[in-house]
Amino acid sequence: xxxxxxxxxxxxxxxxxxxxxxxxxxxxxxxxxxxxxxxxxxxxxxxxxxxxxxxxxxxxxxxxxxxxxxxxxxxxxxxxxxxxxxxxxxxxxxxxxxxxxxxxxxxxxxxxxxxxxxxxxxxxxxxxxxxxxxxxxxxxxxxxxxxxxxxxxxxxxxxxxxxxxxxxxxxxxxxxxxxxxxxxxxxxxxxxxxxxxxxxxxxxxxxxxxxxxxxxxxxxxxxxxxxxxxxxxxxxxxxxxxxxxxxxxxxxxxxxxxxxxxxxxxxxxxxxxxxxxxxxxxxxxxxxxxxxxxxxxxxxxxxxxxxxxxxxxxxxxxxxxxxxxxxxxxxxxxxxxxxxxxxxxxxxxxxxxxxxxxxxxxxxxxxxxxxxxxxxxxxxxxxxxxxxxxxxxxxxxxxxxxxxxxxxxxxxxxxxxxxxxxxxxxxxxxxxxxxxxxxxxxxxxxxxxxxxxxxxx
Numbered sequence: 001x002x003x004x005x006x007x008x009x010x011x012x013x014x015x016x017x018x019x020x021x022x023x024x025x026x027x028x029x030x031x032x033x034x035x036x037x038x039x040x041x042x043x044x045x046x047x048x049x050x051x052x053x054x055x056x057x058x059x060x061x062x063x064x065x066x067x068x069x070x071x072x073x074x075x076x077x078x079x080x081x082x083x084x085x086x087x088x089x090x091x092x093x094x095x096x097x098x099x100x101x102x103x104x105x106x107x108x109x110x111x112x113x114x115x116x117x118x119x120x121x122x123x124x125x126x127x128x129x130x131x132x133x134x135x136x137x138x139x140x141x142x143x144x145x146x147x148x149x150x151x152x153x154x155x156x157x158x159x160x161x162x163x164x165x166x167x168x169x170x171x172x173x174x175x176x177x178x179x180x181x182x183x184x185x186x187x188x189x190x191x192x193x194x195x196x197x198x199x200x201x202x203x204x205x206x207x208x209x210x211x212x213x214x215x216x217x218x219x220x221x222x223x224x225x226x227x228x229x230x231x232x233x234x235x236x237x238x239x240x241x242x243x244x245x246x247x248x249x250x251x252x253x254x255x256x257x258x259x260x261x262x263x264x265x266x267x268x269x270x271x272x273x274x275x276x277x278x279x280x281x282x283x284x285x286x287x288x289x290x291x292x293x294x295x296x297x298x299x300x301x302x303x304x305x306x307x308x309x310x311x312x313x314x315x316x317x318x319x320x321x322x323x324x325x326x327x328x329x330x331x332x333x334x335x336x337x338x339x340x341x342x343x344x345x346x347x348x349x350x351x352x353x354x355x356x357x358x359x360x361x362x363x364x365x366x367x368x369x370x371x372x373x374x375x376x377x378x379x380x381x382x383x384x385x386x387x388x389x390x391x392x393x394x395x396x397x398x399x400x401x402x403x404x405x406x407x408x409x410x411x412x413x414x415x416x417x418x419x420x421x422x423x424x425x426x427x428x429x430x431x432x433x434x435x436x437x438x439x440x441x442x443x444x445x446x447x448x449x450x451x452x453x454x455x456x457x
Contacts (some may be wrong), residue, residue, distance in 0.1 A: 002178035009174035010167060017163045028155040036148050037115055037123060040077050040141040044127040045113070047071055047079060048139045051129050055137055064089050078142040084109075084135025093142040108138040121145045184208030188216055195219075200227040244278050266310075273307070280335045293411075294433045295334035297370050298323040298362045304341040305360045311349060318357035328362055328370045329433035332411045340407040343400035344374040344426050352378030356423070365429070369413075372428045380419030404428060 047067060054063035064081050068090040071079045080090035082105055104116040108126040116124040122144045129137040184207045194202035200223060204216035252271040258264035305321045312319050330337070341360070348358045358376035365371055404426065405415040413430040 002175070002182050005174050005178040005181070006171055009170050013167050013170040017166060021159050021163050024159060025156050028159070029149060029152050032149050032152045032155070033123070036077075036143055036150060037125065040123075040125040040143050041113075041115070041127070043071060043077065043079060044125045044139045044141045047081070048127045048129045051081065051137070051139070055129055055134075061089075075147075077144075077147055080140045080142070081129075082138045082140060084137055091142075093140075105138050105140070109136040111136070123148055181208055181212070184212050188212065188219065191216075192219065195223050195226075200230070248275050248278060293331055293333040293336075294329055295332055295337050297328040297330045297332075297337060297372060297430065299327070300334055300337045301341060301360050301362045301372060304338050304345065308342075308345045308349070312358075315349065315354040317349075317355060320357070320359040321361075322359065323362040324364065328364065330370045330411065330413075330430035331433045332407060332430060336407050340404040340428065341372070341374070343403045347400045348374065348376045348378070352376055352423075368432050370430045370432065372430070373425060375420075375423065375425040377423040380424045381417070401426070 050067055051064055054067070064083075068079060068081050072090060078091040078093050080088050080092065082088050086105075104114075104124060104126055108114070108128050111128050111130070113127040116126065118124060122142065125141040125143070127139045129139060187207075188204050191202050191204040203220050203223065206213040206216040248271060252268060252275075255264055255267040255271055258267065301323050302321055305319060309319060345358070345360070348356070352358075356376055356378045358374065361371075361373040361375070363371050363373075401417060408415040408428040408430065411430050413428060416425075416427045416429070418425055
């Protein structure tokens with residue numbers, strides 16, 4: 001925009017100055033010619049007035065020569081006196097064609113003073129001398145082209161300088177205006193980028209031309225509206241999750257009335273985990289969007305695999321967990337990582353035959369990314385490995401894989417699911433979490449392998 005504004009200003013200013021300066025240069029040329037002609041006419045009239053009494057006496061020749069000689073000089077117009085017998089006193093300036101030269105002199109002898117422009121250029125000023133003894137003499141002042149337009153070049157240079165100065169001034173003003181417009185536009189774009197990144201407190205300052213101020217005000221209104229709608233949605237989600245507390249509490253009371261203490265304890269533990277999940281939903285719904293998430297992928301993998309281990313043991317499944325001994329931070333909240341891993345392990349437990357083993361692996365790639373893989377030795381996916389949200393090839397809700405997919409993609413990671421010769425494999429790849437203010441402690445890299453539970457009958 002800034003460059004376009006400068007080009008437009010330069011072109012417009014140049015056109016306007018051309019339209020003004022071209023007539024002005026012609027006017028200065030005409031003015032210079034008029035000024036030189038006026039000075040030559042005054043000179044001719046003075047000489048004619050001075051020589052009038054002398055030409056009335058006998059000693060006209062000597063007096064005329066002295067007078068004409070006194071008004072001629074270097075860089076001055078050539079002044080001559082043409083007597084009645086065509087004798088010329090002073091410089092003789094010949095022009096193209098003798099008859100062309102005698103015609104204006106003959107006309108001047110009739111008593112008329114005038115200017116004449118010969119074909120050879122320049123200008124002649126002829127003034128008759130009244131009172132001459134032997135007839136009418138004529139004073140002729142000859143102006144050359146250079147004398148006629150003296151000073152025109154200097155005037156043109158001054159005008160050109162003024163034009164260049166005006167163009168530069170216009171470009172300077174356009175540059176300042178363009179900088180103001182571009183700066184206001186860029187600040188508006190930065191505000192929009194902050195809003196797109198989740199900073200709903202970002203607001204634009206209305207500045208610049210009226211159109212940009214209008215856009216800034218509308219952007220602020222949009223941000224406020226989005227903030228209000230998201231706050232309402234978070235509260236609705238929190239309220240909905242809070243409503244689950246009552247049936248969950250009733251379920252816990254029912255579990256406590258079971259006669260089998262072991263079953264009662266197990267179901268109570270499951271109900272407690274469900275209560276924690278409901279609490280996590282409430283906290284997540286009310287969590288500001290600008291929080292910088294950070295969780296240890298290896299720790300979450302070990303924790304969630306251990307959580308599902310009893311059910312896997314009941315289904316006679318061998319499980320394996322391979323994770324580094326050091327922390328593997330990823331830019332995802334721990335509860336979302338746990339939910340994604342629960343969905344993947346739940347899919348294995350729900351959609352593969354009992355006794356099918358599965359493994360959970362966490363590792364760092366060569367590019368520094370964190371990779372979570374859940375693999376099983378079942379029959380593989382019955383349909384597409386990555387069905388659309390809400391679509392399932394096994395008769396379920398179809399949300400499990402989508403939860404894992406969104407968890408990876410919202411962190412700018414990747415989701416891959418495929419059927420293999422040994423079963424099925426789902427891999428979530430996460431970028432490394434940004435460094436925090438406290439440097440992480442120095443750890444030693446290594447891997448731990450959990451022993452699979454002994455199969456039961």
